[in-house]
Amino acid sequence: MNFLQYLTRRIFFATPLILGITVMSFLIANLIPADPIIANLPPNALNDEDTIAAFRKKWGLDKPLHEQYLTYLGNLLQGDMGTSIKTRKPIADDISRRLPATIELATLGIILGIGIGVGLGLVSAIWKDTWADYVARVIALIGVSFPVFLTALIFLNVFYVQLGIAEGPGRLDIIMRPPPTVTGMYTVDSLLAGNLKTFRSALAHLVLPATTLALYISGIISRITRSSLLEVLNQDYMRTARAKGLRERYVIGLHGLRNSLIPVVTVIGLSYANLLVGSILIEIIFAYPGIGFYMFRASTSQDFPAIMGVSLLFAFIYVGVNFVVDILYFFLDPRIRVS
Amino acid sequence: MSSTSSTSSSTRAFASPNFRQRAFYHLGRNPLVALGIVIAILWLAVALLAPAIAPVDPLKQDLANRLQAPGALFVMGSDELGRDIFSRVLWGSRITIPAGLAVILIGSSFGVVIGAIAGYMGGLVDETLMRVTELFMAFPFIILAMAVTAALGPDTRNAVLALSAVWWPRYARIVRGLVLEVKAQEYVEAAHSAGASAAYILFRTILPNCIAPAVILATLDIGTAINSFAALSFVGLGPEPSSPEWGRMVSIGIDFFDQWWMWLFPGLGMASLVMAFNFIGDGLRDILDPRLRGE
Numbered sequence: 187m188n189f190l191q192y193l194t195r196r197i198f199f200a201t202p203l204i205l206g207i208t209v210m211s212f213l214i215a216n217l218i219p220a221d222p223i224i225a226n227l228p229p230n231a232l233n234d235e236d237t238i239a240a241f242r243k244k245w246g247l248d249k250p251l252h253e254q255y256l257t258y259l260g261n262l263l264q265g266d267m268g269t270s271i272k273t274r275k276p277i278a279d280d281i282s283r284r285l286p287a288t289i290e291l292a293t294l295g296i297i298l299g300i301g302i303g304v305g306l307g308l309v310s311a312i313w314k315d316t317w318a319d320y321v322a323r324v325i326a327l328i329g330v331s332f333p334v335f336l337t338a339l340i341f342l343n344v345f346y347v348q349l350g351i352a353e354g355p356g357r358l359d360i361i362m363r364p365p366p367t368v369t370g371m372y373t374v375d376s377l378l379a380g381n382l383k384t385f386r387s388a389l390a391h392l393v394l395p396a397t398t399l400a401l402y403i404s405g406i407i408s409r410i411t412r413s414s415l416l417e418v419l420n421q422d423y424m425r426t427a428r429a430k431g432l433r434e435r436y437v438i439g440l441h442g443l444r445n446s447l448i449p450v451v452t453v454i455g456l457s458y459a460n461l462l463v464g465s466i467l468i469e470i471i472f473a474y475p476g477i478g479f480y481m482f483r484a485s486t487s488q489d490f491p492a493i494m495g496v497s498l499l500f501a502f503i504y505v506g507v508n509f510v511v512d513i514l515y516f517f518l519d520p521r522i523r524v525s
Numbered sequence: 526m527s528s529t530s531s532t533s534s535s536t537r538a539f540a541s542p543n544f545r546q547r548a549f550y551h552l553g554r555n556p557l558v559a560l561g562i563v564i565a566i567l568w569l570a571v572a573l574l575a576p577a578i579a580p581v582d583p584l585k586q587d588l589a590n591r592l593q594a595p596g597a598l599f600v601m602g603s604d605e606l607g608r609d610i611f612s613r614v615l616w617g618s619r620i621t622i623p624a625g626l627a628v629i630l631i632g633s634s635f636g637v638v639i640g641a642i643a644g645y646m647g648g649l650v651d652e653t654l655m656r657v658t659e660l661f662m663a664f665p666f667i668i669l670a671m672a673v674t675a676a677l678g679p680d681t682r683n684a685v686l687a688l689s690a691v692w693w694p695r696y697a698r699i700v701r702g703l704v705l706e707v708k709a710q711e712y713v714e715a716a717h718s719a720g721a722s723a724a725y726i727l728f729r730t731i732l733p734n735c736i737a738p739a740v741i742l743a744t745l746d747i748g749t750a751i752n753s754f755a756a757l758s759f760v761g762l763g764p765e766p767s768s769p770e771w772g773r774m775v776s777i778g779i780d781f782f783d784q785w786w787m788w789l790f791p792g793l794g795m796a797s798l799v800m801a802f803n804f805i806g807d808g809l810r811d812i813l814d815p816r817l818r819g820e
Contacts, residue, residue, distance in 0.1 A: 206660040214672050324557070327807060331800040333752055335759055335775055336792030343785060463667045463756055470760070471779060481668075485675055486761040497672045501664045 188523075189516060196512050200505055207501045212258050215494045216251070223247075226491050228271045267498065268491040272483060277495035280480060285499075286370025287357060288476030292465055294392050295399030300454065303404035304443075307411025307450075311419065312438065322408065330405030334464045338398045338471040345394060353390040355473040362387055395472045402464045403457050410453045414446035421445075448518055455511035462500060555811065561804025568798050572618040579612035583769040592784050602786035604777070610786060613769035614794045620770045621795065624685050625751035631689035632750075633743045636696025637736070643697065644704030645727045655701070658694045666691040667753055674762040681764045684757045688750065696739055703735035710734075745806040748799040755795055771795040 223238055231237040242248055246257035261267075267277040306322040313319050345352040357372055358364060365375035365384050372388035418424065419442060427437045466478030473479070477496060484492035516523065571578070580600075587607030595602040601610040643654040661669070666688075673687035707713065708731060716730045755772030757763050764770045766777065771791040778788030 202656075203659065203663055206656070207663055210660055210664070211672070214676055323807075327557070327803055328800065331748060331752075331803045332796045333755060333772075333775075333792055333799070335756075335772075336788070336796055339775070339779070339782075339788050339792065343782070347782075462665050463753070466667075467756060467759060470776075481671070482760050485671055488675065490675055493672055493675045497664065497668045500668045504663055504665055 192516050193513070196509060200509055203505055204502065207498065207505070208259055208262060209255065211494055211498045211501070212255050214497075215490075216254065226268065226271070228274075262498075267495040270484070270489055270492040270495075272487045272489040272492065277492055280492065281477065281495060281499055283370070284475060284477050284480050287372075287474065288465055288469070288478060290371040290373060291392060291395055291399065291469070291474065291476060292461055294396040295403070295461065295465070296454070298396055298400035299403040300407060302400055303407025304411050304450065306404065306408035307415060308438070308443070310408065310412040311415035314416065323412075326405040326408040328405075329401045329408075332402075334398065334402045335467045335471055337401060338395070338468050341394050341398055342471065352394050353387070354394075357388060357391055357474060358384065359387045395468045395474055398468050399461065399464045403461055406453055406457050407450060410449050411446065414449045415442055418442050418446045448515065451511055451514050451518060455508050555808045557804040558808030561801040561808070564797055564801035565805065568618050568622065568801065571615055572622045575615045575619050579609075579615045581609045581612050583608065583613040583616040584767065585609070592781065592787075594784075595786050601790045602784070604774075604784075604787050605781060610774075610790050613774060614771070614790050616769040617771045617774065617791060617794060618798070620681065620764060620768065621751055621754060621798070624681060624754045625747055627685050628688040628692055628750040628754065629743050629746055631685070632692025633696045633739055633746075635689065636693030637700045637732070637739050639693060640697035640700030640702075641704050641727055641732055641735070644701040645708060645723075645731065651701070654697070658697050661691060661694045664691070667756060670753065670757060671760070671762060674757060679762040681768075681770075684754060684763045688753055688757070692746075692750070696742065699742060700735055700739055703738065704731055707731050707734045741809060744802075744809060748802040748806065751795070751799050751802070 223241060224232065227237065227241060244257075245261070246254045249257070265278050267281075269275065270277050270280055273280055303326075306326055310319045310322040310326075341352075342354065346354040353359075362384055365372060365379045365381055368375050368378050373385055373392070376382075376384035376388055424437060424441055427441045428434075432440075462478075465476065466481055468474070469476045469478035470482045477499070481493065481496045483489070484496065585608060587603065587609075589607065590598060590603055591605055591607040593599050593603040593607075599609050599611065601614060603609055604613070639654055639658070643651040643658075669691045670684070670687040673690055674683050677683040677687065704727075713726060713730055716726050721730065754763065755770075755775075758770050758772035759776045761773075761776070763773060766773060771794055774791035775788045775795075778784070778791070781787045
């Protein structure tokens with residue numbers, strides 16, 4: 187199977203899933219709240235006949251359910267996810283303004299998390315049943331067990347308040363102006379603008395939240411790395427590699443780690459949900475103005491349309507992440523190419 | 526696929542005669558499991574006895590002594606309304622433990638039934654149920670739970686219902702795979718020829734032989750369920766604000782960041798409980814998955 191065939195197949199499988207997601211979020215939004223008008227309009231608009239009539243017309247609320255869905259899908263395809271009750275702005279605009287911040291945080295979190303997780307897993311597997319293994323496993327267990335909001339608060343208190351060696355809440359120093367918007371990611375934009383001072387500040391503000399996120403997801407990654415590597419270490423080709431006189435670090439690095447990567451990649455795709463919960467809770471604590479913080483504001487102010495908009499976005503991202511994971515398989519696992 | 530094969534090996538592990546001996550051997554070698562069991566039992570005892578052992582009523586306000594640091598008057602300090610944090614942390618277990626267990630119980634039972642029906646009926650029923658399962662898995666469960674709780678209106682019962690509603694898909698998948706395997710066994714055929722009804726065969730003959738892996742998954746899941754419930758509560762989609770629920774206490778504590786006792790102690794209460802269940806779960810995994818032992 188060549189890459190193009192593989193890609194077409196994956197897209198073919200993803201399409202019904204995406205449609206299904208829109209059906210489901212439509213059903214949650216329309217069947218569960220007692221009255222979609224009360225749930226979706228600000229309280230003071232409820233006495234205004236014109237606003238209500240306009241809302242009914244836009245979402246086709248006087249039509250049967252399947253036509254309502256088509257209206258909803260039509261609006262969605264035009265990028266219209268409704269209007270937030272709290273910010274009074276189109277949800278799609280709200281989201282696109284905040285998404286880059288979250289992407290920035292999550293990306294750094296994943297990179298650090300993979301580093302820590304694979305590292306701990308390697309230590310555990312190579313020195314199995316020694317004290318190093320136990321220490322690494324306990325760290326991983328604590329990482330998955332500790333409520334992420336508690337880790338965030340402790341980090342903030344110790345490293346920012348007590349020791350003063352890390353930056354605190356927000357994305358930049360208060361006195362600094364954000365770099366001109368290109369991607370919306372401050373680290374990237376400041377580099378593009380050639381402003382190193384802003385870049386340093388943006389990066390420094392990411393360190394604590396990204397580390398918190400990384401610890402939270404590294405537990406799962408290290409567990410999978412350990413078990414997957416232990417399995418690979420027993421394979422015949424590992425003995426062959428040693429027998430032909432390869433140095434241990436090449437044996438582990440080239441033959442071992444590479445072959446144990448597939449389950450690790452899968453789990454990174456699956457730990458996306460954790461990453462998301464993590465980033466919501468972390469953004470709240472670090473007053474970091476991303477999607478998680480937006481979701482928090484929406485859920486505490488009963489901003490139902492905003493909550494549904496973010497849910498839909500996250501479901502789409504999930505499909506996207508797993509799509510990328512599938513593509514990675516193609517490059518990591520030669521067996522897919524011949525099957 | 527891979528999950529099915531690993532679960533079927535764990536079914537076999539259960540069937541082997543010396544399973545119990547091996548279990549005790551491995552548990553004995555893993556002090557963390559013992560630690561986890563002790564802490565979990567302690568918390569269960571606290572949850573049962575909280576009304577008797579908590580120094581004061583968790584809702585009792587003492588405005589003259591608000592925001593007191595831990596000391597002689599309040600072991601773990603007092604909050605913004607002068608309530609005793611220690612009593613509130615103890616009482617918190619009475620909300621969190623039942624909520625977490627309820628999510629697991631409702632979610633896994635539902636998943637088991639769906640998976641069993643899908644696997645047993647096959648064909649169109651199987652296809653439809655599995656597509657729906659996949660759909661539920663596409664939504665990150667916490668987000669879906671947030672949406673459902675927001676739609677139902679935030680309180681403890683709705684948070685539990687919402688989490689249960691998103692908790693079942695993995696159970697459905699695992700049980701379906703196992704039912705497909707067990708369905709082909711001779712004793713099932715024997716039940717058929719003896720004239721047993723479909724429901725009898727499914728629930729009395731097949732299901733008891735598939736249930737062990739679901740039970741194990743449930744044990745591994747308790748910590749996650751507790752964490753997820755606290756997360757919902759933390760973002761304001763759980764019990765009402767005054768209730769002594771850990772996630773809620775931490776989220777209120779953020780506004781009083783310098784009064785660290787307000788967020789640290791409820792957070793540590795939760796961390797210790799989740800860690801206990803995860804230590805136990807990790808030990809279980811070791812026993813059941815020989816690959817992890819490198820044998």
